[in-house]
Amino acid sequence: MRRWSVVLVTTARGAKANVMAMSWHTMMEFEPPLVGCVISNRNHTFGILKATGECVINIPTVALAAKVVGCGNSSGRRVDKFKAFRLTAAPAARVAAPLIDECYASLECKVVDARMVAKYNFFVLRVLKAWIDPGRKSPRTIHHLGRGAFMVADRTIRLPSKMK
């Protein structure tokens, strides 16, 4: 699996789900799997993530590029992006934020460290559950094997791994 550059972050408050495009993120640890990311406090997602402490990082395929850019160019304050860009919300297992069914993989996350949010808008997220959808229809769950490896049925994918 190649390094994902732009990902789609979903959040939910009550019945209202939102999605934003995010490019400022990095893996921080394999075990437990941690992701660090910057989400501007000007973004609608910022307030929801701060309030709920939950999100899903959805990894789009190239086929979704136009929708990703659309999400990046609009705000959830004014637009229901799931409707506007015809994205399908699917229930997650551990968080209220939805998975995006069209995405290749999804990582359910919770905020585990918010110490750098005030100064840098930087959130440390722990991946609670990871999904992959090779057939792009019904996502199957994947299991974290450590050092960025995830198992899916008989397949293995890798999240961006340290040089070695």
Added chain:
Amino acid sequence: MRRWSVVLVTTARGAKANVMAMSWHTMMEFEPPLVGCVISNRNHTFGILKATGECVINIPTVALAAKVVGCGNSSGRRVDKFKAFRLTAAPAARVAAPLIDECYASLECKVVDARMVAKYNFFVLRVLKAWIDPGRKSPRTIHHLGRGAFMVADRTIRLPSKMK
């Protein structure tokens, strides 16, 4: 300019310079330009960066891929990587760590926040000066224009920018 996935980080202690390959990094802010990165405390670079508070992030071209992987597979504790991989150290302007002449661009950085080093090996770096070398011979300085844009003579390149 495309998003750089793996970069080369140089550090120096006394006359001894080191270089490591790093893939866990993210832009954190445009103004001032901040980069966040994870450097494992098992890496030789970790101790030098912690002690000196300075490094250079060098952005390789694809032509350097084999050298980058070589740097990632060896340790500065045992190997002089500049020699081993025939990389040319050039003096930086604001830090003691050298630029790598073969790289496309170089960002001179100092550590501005080390609060998350103990727990996550996560450093917040401020870019003090940026260089680009379109001709790959004598690096010219570039100037930060804000929001990730840098000017080089009459050219403009962009560091990874937020969606917009």
